Amino acid sequence: MPMSPRLPLLSHLIENRDGAVAIIVILAAVPMLLAVGASIDYIRAYNSRTELQSAADSAVLAAAAKYKSGMPEATIAKTINAFLSANGKFETAVAGKPEVASDESELCLDVTDGVPTTFMKLANIQSVPIGIRSCAALPGVKQLEIALVLDVSSSMIEENRFTPMQTAVAGFLQAFSSNSSLVDKTKISIVPFSSRVNFGLANTGWLKSYNGAAAVPKRWTDPQSVYSSSYKLSYWIDGVTPVMATTKNYYWMGCIEPRADVEVRDEGAIGDYGMSDASPDTAAFVPMDANPKSGTSFCPPPVTPLTGDFAYLKKAVANLTSEGSTRLDAGVVAGWYTLSPKWQGVWGDQSSPAPVSDSVHKVMVFMTDGEMNTKYNPNDKFDWICSQTQSSACNTFATSAMLTACTAIKKSGIEIYTLSYSADADVVNIRNCATNTAHFFTASPATIKTVYETIAAAIRGDTLRLTQ
Template sequence: MITAILALPLIFAIGSGVDGARYYSARAKLQNATDMAALALAASSEQDRDVLGQLAASYLVANMSGADVEGLDVSVTSADAEQIELTASGKMPLTFMRLANLVDVELDADARAMRSPIRNVELALVLDNTWSMSEQDASGISKINTLKEASRELVNALITTDDSPVRIGLVPYADYVNVGTTNRNAAWLDVGKDYSVPPSEQVCVEKTEKTICLAKKPTYACTRTVDGVAEPATCGGECTSQEKQTVPPYKSCSGGGSTTYYKWYGCVGSRKPGTTRLDDQSPTVGYPGYLETSQKCLSPIVKLTNDRPALLKAIDGMVIKVGDYKPYTYIPAGMIWGQNVLSRTEPFDDGADYDEQNVDPRKVLILMTDGDNTLRFNANNGRHISLSSPASKAATEVSETNKDTLSICTYAKSKRIEIFTVAFMVSNSTAKTMLETCASDAKHYFDASNRSKLLSAFSGIARSINQVRLAH
C-alpha cells in the first residue's frame, strides 16, 4: 500500500510529461495550420468576412486532419486589401492527467498574413511516382503519402477561389509519363492502332525421353533491388546435374493458348531525332506511344487548370505501381512534360506566352524526386531502358541521363521559367548536385531529408509563389 502511494508522484510526473509532449505537438500543428489558412486567404481576392470565415474553417479542418484536437474554431478578425488576421482555438483531450481530474487543455493560435498584388501564375508540379516512393519512414508513413499531403496543402494554399489567377498542371512521372488516352489522335503523337495476335496452331508430338534434373543448388533467402528498394527474394535452386531418361510415351505440345491483345494506355517515350527530346522547339516531331499487353505507365498528366477539386482528386489518385509493374526513375521524362505543360506550343498549348521577365504570367516548375536516375535513353525507339553491366558502364549511362535532365533545366531557365527542386530523402550526392544545379538558384533547392522537411519545403514554395508573407 505504501509502495503504491509512493509511486503516485512518479506516475503523475510521467503522465504530465507525456501529455505535455502531446500538448506542444498539437499546439505547433494548430499554429502551422492557422498560418497556412491565413496565407491561403491572403492569396485570394476575397474580402467578405463570412466567406473568408468559411474558407478559413475548411482549410483549418483539412490541415488539422489526424491531429488529436477537438472543438476546432477559427475566426477572421481582420480582412482588407492589405492583410488577413485569424485566430483559432481547440481543445486537446488529456490521457494520464485525467487521473488528476484534468480532462483537456485549451489551445490557441493567431496569424496575420500580408496580401500581394494579383498576377497570373502557371505552375507545373513534376512529381516522382516511382516504386521507391513506396518506402516508409520511421512513423510508417510512405513517401508517396507524404508527397500527396504536401501537394494537397500547396494546391489549397495557391488556389483559393473558382476564378483563381493561379493555374496548376500535374505531371506524375516514373520511367514514362501518361499523356492520357484522350490524346490518341493528336498530331504530336506517333502511336499505331491497337491490335491482337491470335494463338498459333497447337502442335503436339509424342515423346519417350525427358531431361531430368538430378541435383540442384540449395535455395536461400536473398534480396533484389527495384528502383533502389530492396525486396525479399529466393535465390539458388539452379540445376547442377541432369540427364536424359527414357519415360513412358507422352505428348509434348507447343503453340495454342489465347489471343494476345496490344493497346495504348497513354504511355509515351522521348522524341527520337537528335536533341528534340530536350526542349519544346519541335512541335511537329511526334512523341512515340507504345502498345502494350498491360499498362506500363502511371496516372495521366493534368493540364493547367484552376479547378482545385480536380487537382486534389488527381493528387489523391497518384499511384506507384499498376499490377506487377513497379516503375524505375527517368527524370528527363518528367522535366520535358513539365516544360510542355507550361509551353505555348504543342503538345499542350494551354500555357500563355512566355514573359521575358516572368512576371505575368509567372511560370514556375517544381521538380521533386526521391533518388537518382536509374534508366537510359534508347535513340532507336525513344524508350527508357535498363542500365547496362558492368557497374562502370551503368555509371556512365546514368551520367548521360543526368546531362539530359540538366539540358532540359537549362532550356526551361532560358525561357525564364522559375525552377524549384526538392530532393526527398535522397542520399546520392551526385543526384543532389544535379537537382541543385537544375534549380533557379541555391534558394530554390530543398534538401528534404524527412517527412516534416518535405512538408515545410512545399509550404515555403507556396508562400514564395503566393508572394504573401506572415507578419509578426
C-alpha cells in the first residue's frame, strides 16, 4: 500500500523540536517572572510597612503627649488622624480605635493599609495588606518616685564640690517642679549620706536599745547637757531634729548603725536584713550611739522622704551640711528605703512609696565623690562591719555588699543612675551599680549641673516613650 503523504509531514514535525522547546521555555518563564515580580511587590510592601510604623509611632507619641486623664476617644483619634493624613503616603491608611489601658499607663493604636501591586496584578492580586501596632506610655498619668542619694562626706566641702552639687540638685528639682504635666505626679526624696544615714528624731520609734545604749540616747534628746557652751543648738527644717554646731563641725542627732554592721558584729556575717529593704516593723534599727567608736561627728542631716513639696525639697538641699567619711553601702540601702513599697506609710505618707506597677516609674540617682572608706582600726573610730576584717580588705567586703544591694534594687524594678563626682571615686563599682553603662556619668564641679540636667531630661523623656 502506498504511504500516505501526511506521514512524512508528521514525521518532520516530530523530528523538528525547536518550536516546542521555545514554547516550553516561555511557559516556564511566566511563573518565574511572576515570582520575581511578587518578591518586588512584597519588598515594596515591607518598606511601606516600615514607613507606616514610623508614622504611627509619631502619631501615637503626639497623642500621648497631649493626653489627659479621661480624655474622650474622639479627641485622641483626631490627633492621630491628623498626623497620619499629614503624611501623604498614607491617605488610604485606616487607624483603629485608640486603646487606653485601664490604669491609663499606655496608649495603643492599630493601623492597616494596602500597598498596590505592580507585577502581582497579573495574578489578579491588586494589593498587599499591611498592619502595624504602636503603643506609647502616657506621661500625664505616670507617677514618678525619685530618690536623690547624695554623698555629703567631708571631702565634698574640702575639695569645693559641695556648693556646685547643691546648685545642680536644685536645678534638677526645678526641672520637675516647672513641668506642668509632671509636677503633680512626681515625688522626690533627698538621702544625704556619709559614714551613716540619719532618720531624724521624728522616727525614733524605729529604734531599739542595744549594747547597753538606750533606743533614743540622751545626747539626742538633751544635747545641751552633753556639749559645751561653744556649740550652738539649732534644728533641721523638720523642726525636731537637733544639731550642735561650731564654725567647723556639725553634730547631728538621729543617725543609725547600718544593719549590715550590727549583723556582722552579732553573727560574724551579713545576714538577712543587712542589704535588704525590710521595714522597721520587720527589723528595728540600732542608734549610732550604741557603737562608742562610731564617731558622732560623722552623722549627716536627716533623710527627707518622698514628697511633692518642692519648696521643702529645695530648702532641704540648701540646708545640707558636709561631714564624715564615705559608706557607699549605707547610702545605697537608705535610698532603697525611700522607694521600696515595703516602706509604704512608714515615712508618714500613707500612699508612698507606691507599689511597683506599670504606672509608677521608680528611679534612684546616686552621687558620690569617693570610694568605700570603712573605719577598720579597732583602736580608733571603728565600723562594726569590719569586725571580721580589721584591715583595708574591709572596704572590699563592704563594696561587695553594696553591689549586692544594687543588684537587688534593680531586680525590684527600680532604675539606677550613678554619678562619679571625682577622679578619686570608685568608678568601676559605681558604674556597676547603675542600671547599665548609659546610666553612669562622670562629673566635675564645672559640669555637675549639666549632668544633673541630662539625667532629669532622661527621666522626663522616659515618661514619653514607645512601649511597642
